[in-house]
Amino acid sequence: MLNRRALAIGLIVTLLCLPLIAQSQSDKDLVERIRQEERDNSQLMHTEHMLTDVYGPRLTGSPNHKAAADWALKQMTAWGLSNAHLEPWDFGHVGWLNERFTGHIISPVKDVLTCEVLSWTPGTRGPVTAKAYQLILPDRPSQEQLTAYLETQKAKVRGRIVMAGKHIVVPVNLNPPAKRLTDEQAQQRYGPNARGGFPTPTPTPTPVPGAPKPLMNRQIDEQLDAFLKTNGALIRVNDAGREFRQIRAFNNRTFDVTNTTTASYE
Numbered sequence: 001m002l003n004r005r006a007l008a009i010g011l012i013v014t015l016l017c018l019p020l021i022a023q024s025q026s027d028k029d030l031v032e033r034i035r036q037e038e039r040d041n042s043q044l045m046h047t048e049h050m051l052t053d054v055y056g057p058r059l060t061g062s063p064n065h066k067a068a069a070d071w072a073l074k075q076m077t078a079w080g081l082s083n084a085h086l087e088p089w090d091f092g093h094v095g096w097l098n099e100r101f102t103g104h105i106i107s108p109v110k111d112v113l114t115c116e117v118l119s120w121t122p123g124t125r126g127p128v129t130a131k132a133y134q135l136i137l138p139d140r141p142s143q144e145q146l147t148a149y150l151e152t153q154k155a156k157v158r159g160r161i162v163m164a165g166k167h168i169v170v171p172v173n174l175n176p177p178a179k180r181l182t183d184e185q186a187q188q189r190y191g192p193n194a195r196g197g198f199p200t201p202t203p204t205p206t207p208v209p210g211a212p213k214p215l216m217n218r219q220i221d222e223q224l225d226a227f228l229k230t231n232g233a234l235i236r237v238n239d240a241g242r243e244f245r246q247i248r249a250f251n252n253r254t255f256d257v258t259n260t261t262t263a264s265y266e
Contacts, residue, residue: 093255118263119251142212158232168241
């Protein structure tokens with residue numbers, strides 16, 4: 001009797017384990033199929049090429065954005081995905097695209113400039129040739145100081161390519177810092193006995209009692225745009241201030257091409 005009972009229990013345990021063994025083998029097969037697909041039929045680089053080289057850059061609401069979305073929809077459908085569709089979304093602004101831009105120094109030397117156009121700024125309606133003028137604003141001006149200074153600049157910016165602000169001297173660095181932290185640096189900054197390591201923030205200047213309140217950078221920038229447009233400046237040029245011709249340019253914050261002049265970062 002005991003032998004029969006032990007045999008029955010053994011058979012039950014074996015039958016219960018069979019699905020687990022089969023499932024384990026099925027999981028291994030599935031993982032191998034995924035790896036084989038990635039190894040032999042990867043679409044990663046092709047997708048990256050289409051979204052960066054062919055349809056990039058893609059500003060929100062731009063023709064490139066629309067073309068990239070349409071391509072993604074078509075591609076996902078071709079891969080067998082069902083119900084691929086675009087959801088409507090009101091961006092709230094008109095689209096914008098820079099079709100073409102080049103900048104050159106023609107005197108006293110000749111050179112090609114590395115520039116990017118600030119998005120949502122107007123075009124020049126054809127080639128523009130003009131003298132450059134550097135407009136250096138007062139440091140942290142109040143409204144009265146800025147208004148008084150701009151009053152002296154009206155005749156100087158008309159018909160000019162205006163370089164806004166002081167130029168930034170970028171030092172030559174033959175030993176750039178490593179792109180990752182060493183283990184010791186990571187322990188110093190993030191470990192249980194971290195000793196800081198973060199840069200000390202620049203202290204906020206203490207306001208002088210009774211002095212007029214200085215304008216914020218955005219207020220200055222908006223007023224400068226309006227001033228240049230009103231007084232006939234052709235192009236505003238901002239100094240990118242970065243090494244190796246790197247440029248970080250964003251957009252006209254108002255998204256309105258009618259309230260600013262053509263702007264670029266050099």
